Amino acid sequence: MFDRITVLLPADGLLFHTLTGTETLSRPFVLTAELLATDARIDRHALLGKPVTFTLPTDGLMNALSPRYLNGKITRIAVRSQELSGTRYAVYQLTVEPDLWPMQRDRNLRIFQSQTVPQIVQTLLKEYAVNVETRLAGNYRVWEYCVQYQESSLDFISRLMELEGIYYFFSHEADKHTLVLCDAPDQHQAFPGYETIAYHVTPSGGVVTEEGISQWSLAESVTPGIYSTDDYDFRKPNAWMLQARQNPASPVPGSVDVYDWPGHFVDHSHGESYARIRQEVWQAEHHSVSGSGTATGIAPGFTFSIINAPHFSDNGEYLVTSATYDFAENSYASGDTGDSRHNIHFTVLPSSVTYRTPPETRWPKTHGPQTAKVVGPKGESIWTDRYGRVKVKFHWDRLAKGDDTSSCWVRVSSAWAGQGFGGVQIPRVNDEVVVDFINGDPDRPLIIGRVYNEASMPPWALPAAATQMGFLSRSKDGTAETANALRFEDKAGEEHLWIQAQKNMDTHVKNDESHSVGGERSHYVAKNELNRVEGNQIQAVKGGTEILTGLSKVDAVVEQYVLASGSQLRLVSGESAIELNANGTINLIGKDFNFFVENDGHITTGGKLNLNTSGAKPGTSAPGAGHKGDIDAAVKEKFTPGKENKAGAIASAPADASQNAGAAANSQAPSFSGFGADVDNMVEKSPTMKQDITTLKKRGWVFKEGAAGKGTFADRQSRTITVDKSNMNDAAKVVQSLSHESGHALYKPDINVTSRETYLNSALSDEGAATLNNIRVQREIIANQGGDIGIAGNAANQKGYNGIYDSLSKGNISESEARTQIGRIFGKGEKTSTTNQLYEDYYGGWYDKNYPTK
Template identity: 25%
Template sequence: MSSIAQNTEKALNLLSSPFSESKQHRRLLKIYVDGYPDDAFIVNSAVFHEQVSKPFQFKVDVYSEKKHQLDAPDMIGVKAVIVLEDDGEKPRYFHGHISSFTSPQRTTQLSRTQYKMVLSPWLQMYEQVTDCRIFQNAAVMDVIQTLFKDITVAKYDLSSVTDKHYQREFWVQYNETIVNFFNRICQAEGIGYYYTHTKTGHTLHLIDTHRHFQNIKGHNPLKIQPKTAAHLHLTDWGKTNKFVVSRQVQTSYNALSPTQMPSVTATGKGEINSSAIAEALESYRYSEYFNTIEEGNEAAGRANKQSYARLAIWKGKGDYIHLTPGYNFRVTHVPADVVLDDANQDFTLLSSMLTVDQLIHSIDVSFSAVPLGVLVTPTGLTPVISGLQTAVVTGDAKIGTPYTVDSEKLGRVKVQFHWDREGKRDSNTTCWLRVMNPMAGPRHGAHFTPRIGQEVVVAFENGNPDYPFILGALYNGENQPPFIEDHGFRSGFRTATIDAGKDAANATKYNELSFYDKKGQEEIRLRAEKDFNAIIQGNKTQHIMQNDSQTIDQNLDMAIGDNLSIKAGSSIALEASQSISIQVGGSSIEISSGGINIKSSQISINGSVVNIGSIVNLG
């Protein structure tokens, strides 16, 4: 007698003796829930949904003769395992955490209470856990391990991630769940996953190449044959094709080498090129996620593989209980004289739905598969920051004042976002952010470097949280604007001296260019805290409509290459408290409080009248 026939007979015997039905060891499906006796719950039926790169979901209907007043808080998050054990077959385990629990009305006739449970993976328990985090200078595996580090129930395997994955300067999880962030970074890096189950737990396996998929153990190849009680079988097997474009073209922009915009193309293989229309069409996308041709080729290749994964899907039905997504298999036909086009082709199981009814001993499996070599990755939505945010400039405060500058060759700075609760307000808080200026040309333009402690306005390229840049700065309760004593009449620029010690907070040491605009008192003020240097390559022309007044506390030195011409409409007055000297070659005139000294090899005095005082010493 076949195993199915034997179990059918057992099921009939159990139905005839309902009081012995609670003994799980005699049943096709068993369930064990942590913290409860082995026979606390009895399975009526179950539906098991599994799929590559998606969470599994096990729906199970149970009853209990011992636990009659259970509520969801008693059960949510509790571990449970369902065991499917058909005679002659190795037991199959379905392990998970109870994510949904329904307790309907109690059945009084048989003293049983019916319950419905849904089992989900440990990762899915974090589907509603949102966070805002920044990961710096890390490859995708570093990010994932950091993400899972604080999840105590996490059980995962990274050994099948063997391809090259480039380190990224900046990854941002912004107002999104752990599950969505995990899915989208796996999608971006071409990483898929699947689950395996044991009696005590389930493991998330990450994989970035089909070469690491294993073959289904036992019953391989699967046999297409008529449904009988003596054999496992497939009753349906067919293929569905969909239209996909042939080429994936991507372009990116790298601010560090702006004239070399990398553009890459990936073309489909095999059947993807069989259509003339498909070959004529391409999918063109702009992407921020690569900076070099090498990185772009891999990104376009991953996009092309995901497109190819939708090209052809094989679907089947049967009663194989060990069909597990993420494993490879072949299909054959019985009798062998029936020609099967797919007989020598390897497939990877993409999804499966196993339905088991305990009462009628029914096992039905429907599944989908893709050709070996296709790796389906998860999908996740990248959050979009459509508006502006503010942040505080950070860095290495080597000088230790509120106005310390920490920037690099492009004038970029780092910031601490207000939502970043793990940032330390240092140079490791964010990536380098470019700063918008009115002009930016090769060695010319305008440039102001935001300083540590200043609040800045941040925008995001294409709304992508991974690509922030600074638009400008804002004053706040700690950083007051200059010129407030002028009641809004004065505007302009004032830069505080760096490493100004006690004067830094009040900016009493500074350079300034300001404008006073009150009617009748208009003024331009220019101040240099130390030196003022001006270079004029051509001419300098000044037209002063009224007076010019200069006060020099120490010395005035003038060096004129050719001529000095001074012309006054009325008079010129020169006054010195000690002396005035005029010298041309060896001749000089010196005027002091003690007299006038004229020295020259020849002195000529020409005039129609020459008055000489009473004392004349021509000595």
């Protein structure tokens, strides 16, 4: 009846003996073949991973055009010795699997974004060189974010296809096999020549003389009555997402309810589709038809129509869902062709019933939180959306670019999240955040915290500042010196609250405000101050009050103005004074006086009126001609540097109770830079230079004049910037020196002594930072019409320096790259002001001396 089964292998001398195994819809097949050879020395290793094809002759029930093929890859080889009919054979046992076999054995973590399940499946199949035919007819949702998480690639695509109702089978050819994706009953055809297969009864003890079906068995089983699934989408928090679907095949619909949560969907229609697919799984399981036969055209994924079925109602078309093969050719050993065995045990489903793969593949779960780095587009330090979500790069993600394409938008937990109220703290690019996953689902990350690391340290030095807690923000794209702050110091005896606004501060009290200070209070305003009171204002001072004004002071009232003193009231100005005493005496003193009235004038006295009385003495005194200078000095004394409180505001010096404004000591206004008014005026035109000096002063740096000819330099250890005395007569030179050395002082080079080259690069980057700062200050001063301070160093190098600075300004290179490029030019073209060596030789000599063996 049957012709011999043959095998095609990339090796000679092997004869087919047996073939067993199972093919099932949506499962990789596993076949086991035994081949015979008289030579046990065949190179087994050379066969691993190679293709093999088994050719099964067809009987041609309906004029079959070609034989049936089973093609796959050899994934295991074993050999044993066996004696058959007096001949010793080497029996080679081959395990044969589809091209999917590497996808069963790998393990990966990978993110897919904005793709449908068919797109994800085909991407992975293509990467593993699996031949694919797509017959899908359904419309599939786009998954915003889908993660393969610590699972094989096959498990990953299997669970997705099970959820979406996609299944597959293999179509075998002489030299390959193809994975066919399906989602509907009409996507299957009969194996050519086996459109109809007859059922016949095998005679007791006899054999069948033609291909057909010899056993046919039907069974029905109880399946659940209703399937329910639900989920939640934060973008539609009040949406009703629950989906329920009854199983009409259940004998007691609704009595057994299977409820799944979460359902892996965020759209109502997707949940409806998933519920329908689960219902179709049960419908397929409800009717179980199995059988066996010899028709080699019975293959999973193909249909056939049975005729002459045991029950007339069973005649009809069926889809083969699984086939278990048992083939043998024993004539090599016995010489008897009757020993051949060609049996196929199978399961089928009426072709009108939609097949769905049971959801058996496990969905991965995360095991606790993990950390990730916040990312965003190039040049952005804060990247968020309307929900305050951010993008992250997981440490395990090998394919991520580290930009805004690295993940989906991830929600951020907040200490308080209300309806238009609560707390907001957006994690910034490069922050390390703690990520957990809702219900352990890797597709649903949630940021629950933030942590420091070696690259992102706490704002206050620990453990020294362990008693301090609070918040220190950072101006967008700013530095450590540009921040808003709220800090609490809880060290016993030194408790302190520090508040800083980097620019503006607005406080709005909708009703009453009470302000109480137990000790002293200092108030400093660098520019103007405006106080407005809609009602009345009362100021009460138990002690004295002193008001010093550097220019003019105007008091103006619409109605009555009263100046009252319980003892004495004096108005003084230079050589003049008016004094009103509580005893009724009024004294005036001055050089001249003039009374002028438009109309009548009256002088009335109860006693005598004496004019030009001989020997009379003044009843009071005037401050004298130096009075204005004394007041000016007293005002300036209140703004003397060095009298700053911990919050950075200038505090007034304590007043001496015996001293009045007229006795204040003369003093000169201090220089901001420490190098005089001309330098200060130029510094004022550069925001960078002004901020640098302020920052360095806060850090304890000192600016001083050095000896002539000894050079200009910054000493980080002593926190001193020394300017060569020979530059002191040129304000532009001084500012140039300050801008360059401040660049050194504010930059912290990462010195790398691994090799001479790495050391030179890291050391010269310090010079690059200083030169960049010099150019930045120079351009700011020029832009504000303040003159040109120039660039420190060799004029021949300045074109190169400016070109690099321009590239940095345009965003073509990073700050780090700019420092390195300028540093290399600096090293080869500039000399030190102290040793007159090229900087490359200066730094290189130090390295050679300290690391002679490297």
